[in-house]
Every structure is written in C-alpha cells, then in structure tokens.
Amino acid sequence: MFTSEKFALRKVVDDNLSVAPSETRSNLIKDHQKPFHSNFENLGKLYFDFTSPGVQNTSKATDFQLKEDEKGSAFSSLGIVKDYASRPRKMNADTMNVPSSNNEDPETNDQKLSTTARIRMASQEFIDSYSSKDDETSQLSHPFAVSFSGLSDDEAKDIQLLLTLLASAEKTGQKQFKCALKLIELCSNMSLNEGNPVERLVYYFSEAIHMKINREMGRLACNERESMQIFDLREALMNVDTCISEFHLKVPLSQVCQFSSIHTIFENLNKATKIHVIDLESCRAGIQYLVLMQAIASCSEWHIDHIKITAVATSSDPKIKDTCKRLADFAKSMNIPFSFKIIMIGDVLDFNVDMIERNEGEKVAVYAPFFLSTLIAKPKSLEYLMRVIRKIKPCITVITEVEANHTSSAFVDRFTEALFFYGALFDSMSDCLADDDLNRKVMESVCYGKAIRNIVAADGDERTIRHICVDVWRKFFQRFGMLEIELTDETLNETNLVIGNFKCGNSCSVLVDGGCFLVEWKGVPIFSVSAWKFI
Template sequence: MANTMSSFGEFNFGGVQDKLGSTVEIMEVESIGGKQVYEAENWGGFGSLCSDYGIYGNGFSDFTKYQQQDQQLQQQPQLISDYGVFDDMQFQFGALSPPLQACLEEIAKLESIPTLVPHVEPPKKELKRDFFSVAGLDLLNNYGSGFKRLNGERIVEPNPYPAYTEVKSSKLSTEEIMRVAGARFIRTASQVSPSDIPSMLSHPFELSFAGLSNEESRDVELVEFLLASAEKVGYQQYERASKLLDLCERLCSDRGNPVERVVFYFCEALQDKIDRETGRTIQKKQSFDIDKAMMNTNETSLACHNKIPFCQIAQFAGIQAVVEKVVEAKKVHVIDLEIRSGVQWTVLMQALASRDFPLELLKISAVGTSKETIQNTGKWLESFAKTMNLPFSFKMVLVPDMLDLKEDMFELDSEETVAVYTQFVLRSMVPQPDRLDSLMKVIKNIHPSVTVVTEVEANHNSPVFVTRFIEALFFYSAFFDCAETCIEQNDPIRKSLESNYFGNGIKNIVATEGEERKIRNVKIDVWRAFFARYGMEEMELSSSSLYQAELVAKNFPCGNSCTITMDGKTLIAGWKGTPLQSLSLWKFV
C-alpha cells in the first residue's frame, strides 16, 4: 500500500483552471553598534553545522577547529557581514571566499593559486595580478570542469594549451556560454594587470575556441566583460567597473538572445550596487515584492506554471507522497502554508475519489495573509470537490505574522491523518529566524505524518558579494535558457517573468546587503541541518513519486531539457543539469 500509485498521471492543471475558473540567518540576537547580529549559541542543533558550513558573525570564534586551520580568519572578523549567514562553501576550506577570479578558476580546474582576502584593494605599487584562495575554488566545482549536455552531443573539454579549448558540435546552452566565458576570463586575467583596462578589453579576442559560432563567440566575449566588471566591483574599483559596464550595456539587450538578456539584468544589478556603495542614489527598498507576487495567483505565475515544468514536477511528486501517507485514512487534514491557487489539491481529490473505500472528510487548512485570495481559492476548491462527490471542508487561517501562528488555529482532530505542505515558504523567512523557529515549533507540535517541502535549490545567502554573484549568474542563466525554450519569444509573459521576477531577483541578490537583501535561498544540505535541529528525519520518495515527476517532465514540449536527479533522498529538478528546485519529505522522530 505504501507505494500505491494514484491515477493522476494524465491530469492537466490548465484544464481544471479553464473548467472552473524560498544557512539560515539564525541565532541569538545580540546588539552590536546598534545593529542586530545573529549567533549560533541559542540554536542548539546548529552547533553541529560548524564542521560543514560554519556560521558568520561573532559566534564563529567558538569554532576552534577552523581557527586552527586558518589563523587569518581570527584576525579579520571586521570583514564578516553583520548578518550571520550559512555559506555552504566557505568554512570547509577555512578561508574567506575571494573575489571573482578564484570562483571562476574552478570552471577550468586550473592550478592552485595564492590567497587574497576579499574586498581589499591590491597595493598600488604592485601591478601584477594577485590570485585568490582555495575557498573560492570549490564554489564552481559544483558546476563541473567540462560541459556535457543531456544526450552527450556537445562537449567542451579542458585543453592543456591555455589559449585553446575545443568545442564539438551542437549549440551551447546559456549556462555553457557562462562556463566557457569563465574559463577564458581566468586565462586572460592571469596574464594582465588588474589596472590595465585597455588590455583587459583587447586580450580576450586573442584567445580562440574552435567550433564556436559567431553568435557564441560574441556571447562569450560579452560575458567576459561582465565578469571583468564584477571583479572590479569586488575590488571596489567602481570607476573601472563602470567603464566595463558601459561596454556591456552597448552589447546587450533585454530583447536579445538569452545570454544578452542575462547580461542586461546583471549589468543593471551591478550598476545599482555601484550607485549604492558610492552614494550616487538613495537606497530604496525593492518596489516589486517577489515573494508576495509568488504567493498570489496572477497571469504571469499561472502561465509559468503551465509552460515551465519545475513547479508541476514537484507538485505531482509531492502530492503522490501525500496520497501514499493517507491512503488508508478516513479523515485527511492538509495544512498548506501560504496557499496559492490550490490547484495541486485537485490532484489529491482525484486520487482520493478513486480509492476503493469512501473518505469521511478531506479538510484543507490554508495559511495566509490575504483574506480575499484565500476565500477565492476555497470557493474554487469547494466547487471542484463537489464534482468529485468528496466530503470537503476548507478553513482559512489568517495570520498577519508567522509569529502569531499557533497549532490550536487548525482545529485538529485526533482521528485525522495530517500532512503539512510548504512550497517556497521557508525561504522567505530565512532573514527572519525568529519566525522560522516559531513556525517549526508549531509544525512539530502538530506532528504531521509527512511534511512536504519544496524549495529553491541555490546558494544565494553568502555575505560575500562575489559568491552570490557567481551562484546567481549560473542559476538565472539556466532560467533564462528555460524561458527561451518554453515560452514563445513574443509572449508578453516572458518579458514580465524576466523583468519582474528574474531581474528584480538578480538585483536583490547582487546589489543589496543587510535587511534589504530578502532573497536568501539555501541548498538542501543546509535545510537538512536545519530540520535536524527540530528532530526531523528525511523520508524516501517512493518509486511512484519519482515516476510522477518523470511523467510530468515528459508531458512538456521542453521536458527533454529538464533533469530530475536525486541528492540522497531529495529530488532535484533542474534545467540541462543545473539544479533549480528541491523536493523533500520529512517526519518527526
């Protein structure tokens, strides 16, 4: 019974709609110079994270293992951000993450290079280029040293000759262009002075890559200029960075090919960062609230849901897991944190309606802040339940603040089998550790049979600018490539998606700091360590859930570019090998 396969393999979300209508910055708060800094002492289980990630902030002085490995860290606490952040690549190498070049070095897996503390201007008397620490060298190892497409038809292989890389057949993806540009940038930057702008601009054209088309060559060169500009920003050489940005902006466009569009929005973000740090503009909070927009049902979100596979992959696989946990229950209670359209629950209704024995009650408790949105969702789900002849109850749980959420708001019944569903909710509370802690305690008190967690699979939570820049560059490159493939060129939805969601996301990650930086995604290994603090244990996804994920991907025209892999017990959905979303199941022990 555990692997019972529900009968919604051919279910179409769009058809139902037509018919009826988010390392965690954590830790004890301590006042330092009028600012809040979060430390690890009060987070019990987080102490075990030190060996894998480390925690930024004053609390890092407790981690003697890393003090012994790198005395320099003890001497430079003033360089650590006021936000105590999990950066899952930093402390395992016992050094601070460097500016851009060390990160890019990993693409080509070139030789080791000396250490340089980030954001420190090289002495003016030294004209030779200083390279950076091995801490950054592991960052892009995750992306691999070569470029192997899904079907193995396109390979870019490292070459012993520094000015030549061989490219074989087919067209490079947007992310592969970024990798090639990174490899070229490293080789170029190793041969020129950091202060020699003309040389930086001319030297890349002297390197050749056999097999690149004219468009690919232009794209690679464009990305090189972007990387050079980001490096100057990392060194706080803003005037030089601006000159490179001016060149990039003449060569890119928000209406060009995917590479040009990626560069366009990263140029905007870098310029915004320069303006903020030089005081040229008044820092204003982001006008477009991405998390709020994702929580609401709108034309862009619905179109993306129907045209881009990732959300449906996680939803179908996650609902399959819920079905398996409630397969014998007479009363089923689903708690949906920050419910959106609720369309995924029509899938659950179909599965429960097809069971061999009747269901006494399906109750959905919808958590949220917008009464109108939740009411509309509830009415729609009630209408659908009637078409399935299911006994159904819908309850709104309105909370202006997650600190106000209590388990007695859910009217729990001892005969109910409870499942908690959270999709891109936890990520939004990473900058608010008190709310995240409060929510986890509520869920623990409820003790659901399964907690389904869907989150962004990316590391956008580093206090170091260059780390965030590199992670964001590859992450959004994959999304732009996906949008190019899945959404028609002239579809206004694509422009809205890229400008509002991608563009503002890039700007928030790259340009902002402190409390203004809201987008702080962390990867599944960080969430694992976090959940362990509350006594949660990861559960296996069944073969039926994995089959549902694969079936959904195949039903999309662009599904052959969508990759589904496993990280331990967690399903990772990605685009041409780049991880984008994770789905994991949890229970309390």
C-alpha cells in the same frame, strides 16, 4: 603577482566550475500512464498557481545562523583545472560537450551551447586571461580576446559579453568603481532585455551591479533602463498573476515540483478516512488539491469521511477565497465531504497551534513550497515556525525550495552563484517560450529581475531574498528532530511522465539526492523537493 584580494572572484568562479554539473538529456520513462499522473494531466489546463521564488518578504533581515560548509582548499595558483567540463556530477551522468580548438566547423555542430555552458566557458577564459595580464583594463573597448574555435558567431559574442560582466563584478568587489562602471557601460551597450538569454541575463546582472555601485557611492537614483522597461510592460504588469500562471503552465520546472510534492502527500496519507492538509502560503489557485482529491476519488477502495484544507497566509489575497469556493464545488462533484479554512496572520510569530482546528482521527500533512526561505532573513521567525509545525505533529511535511546558495555576505560569492542559477532559468525560458512571449517578459522583469537586483546589489537588512541548498536545510531540520523520508520510485516514475508532456521536457530532469529530488535544467539543480517526519 596578484594579491589574494584580486583572486576573490576568480576563486569563486573556479569553485563553481569545479563542481559544475554536466549537461545531459535524461532518459524519460515512457511506460503506461498511471492513475495519479493521468489526474494531473487532465487538470493541467486549469489556472496554475506557483509561488515565485523571486518574490519574497521584504521585512528586515539578519544573518542566517546556518552556514554553508567551507569550499575546498584555498585558490593557490592562476591556472584552472582544464577538465572541469568533464567532471562527474554528484550522481552519475554524461559529461558536457564543450567545443574545443580541434572541433569541426560550428555549422556542423547541431547542439547549441546552453546559457550555463556559455557561462562556464566564459569563466574559464576569464581566469586564464587574468593569469597573463598585468592590466586587464588597458583596452576597455575589447577587454578580452575570445579565441575559442568551434563556436558560432553568436556563442563567441555571448562569451565576450559574459567576460565583460565578470570583469565588472571583480572590479566592483575590489571597490574599483570607476573601472567597473566603464565595463558596465560596455555591458549596457551590448545587452538588451529583448535579446537572447545571455543578453537578457547580462542586462539584469549589469543593472544590479550598477545599482550596487550607486549604493556604495551613496547614489540611490532610479535606474533609467529599469524605468523604461517597466513603462514598456505597463499593460502586462496590470495582470501579473495571469502572466505568471501562464508562464508556469509552459515551463515544466514548477509543475514537476508541485506534482512530486502532492504525489508524496498522497502516498503518505495511506488511505486515511479523515485528511487534513495545512498549506503554508501556496493556496492561491489550489490545483494541487484538485489533483489530490481526484486521485483519492479514483481509488475505489479508499473511503473518505472528510478532507480539510487549512491555508495559512501572511498577506490578504481575494484569490484564496475564490480557491475555497472552487475546491468546495469540485469536492461536491466528486462526492467528497470537504471543508476549507483560511488563517490570516500578520506575522509568523502570530501563528500558533491553537489556530489549527483538529478533529479526532485526522491524519495531517503540511505542505510548504518556497515559504521557509522567505524566513531565512528572520531566523527567530523561522525557528518559531518549525516549533509550531512540530507541535502540530503531521504525518508528513513536504518542502520545496530553491536549490542555490544566495546567503553569502561576500558580494563575489553571491554574484557568481546567482549568475549560474539564473543562467539556467533564463535558458529554460528561452527553450520553452517564444522570444516575444509576454509571459516570459513579465516573469523576467517582475520576478527574476527583482530577485537578481536584491541578491547582487543589497546588503545587510535590505538583502531579503536568500536561498540555501538542501544540505543546509538538512542540518537545520535535524535540530528539530526531523527525519528525511525517501521519495519513492513510483513518485519519480510519475514525475518523469509529467516531464514527458512538455515539448522542452528533454532538458528537465529529476536527480535523486539522498531522499529528496533535485529538479534540474540541463543538469543544473534549480529546486529541491523533500519530505520529513518528526521523530
């Protein structure tokens, strides 16, 4: 009989399977284009900036004070609920089509299993396999015998690879490092950063587990594979910003977040004659404000006396000054009175309301994409910032964040949550970008690879990349008297039109969760967009 300790990873995997969203292709709205959407589409080819959720503050971390709700009841048997794949999502959706033993020949199945579906199938097999093994490492060369019929050779190979990765994570969580390293070696032999999405995913996760083991054993030597990869991408890494911006032009997830956020700000300004938007750490290209200004200018009945943008930044970046000039030139071409101010602070605790220049009659909005989560590791700074925002008294605060739970102190929890999350991201890159696309390679190497290593391998103060789900943010915001504002049907319709512009857009969808939007890839939540007012 297995001990409760040995159930650790299996319980976390089971929890993820039991709530795993089904894969679905949303019906996109194909009605006539509206002015705001047209403005966004026309500006889409301009330099697009999007702060990566994978690159975050590296200051010291402390335990975040908010905790996720406890998950379900304790894992009490070796079996797994067999109908996990057909369980409904949080909202109504189609169920995932998973091949079974009575499927037709795989060549007749036109629908290729997504990366996330392969992870789910591997997870089910992982739990079932352990239920019938006393010594799961007795045959390390083939630790699992995948017997799924109805799968292509590539799909079966990927599931075998994922099973080996899951086994290495469980052994690492049990501190059986010798066995874990043997399994990691198998993963290394079967995965490449140039392979398919599963191979690339396993490449980065096995690298992170190896780093975790090295740290646990007091060995901090540089990972040879990582060094080789960086060397191969040296030329591209010299121009990371361009690669990242090009990446976000081709993958819809980021543009959907940015568009729905700006449309929500547009709606809540409510024809104000004096507009002031306070931007927290996202104003390096400013396309969102080009969209906003053109949308306002297109409303003939909306008279504008002045638009002001205040960019708050914690790191010096010459691109912000370039953005200032570009926005000013654009505003001039639209005959819009405009001003731009940069507030540079060394630390959030240096920020105060007196730094914000307010004019009488201004209507203020705060836009904070992917910034609050950088302060989860510094709860005092996060709470301080929220108090400053409350003093500013904005009419609307729009927040975009990663929709995942990467804050657990337990290794197996973080590993499993991250595996499902980044599996969906890698799948989106595979669908939207060519296998040899340099922008994809840079994004995976610089942003996602770095984030995976930090989430999986680091502990305590060194674990600086932390994300929480929107339900946890809701509890946090309630403490500051914030009321969630429902994003409108018009914003949803316009956002779906943006999604429809992408060739791979049928895999991206927006789910309404309470008042906010969850931006999903094949049914897996990736980002949340929410709007708030202070009571």
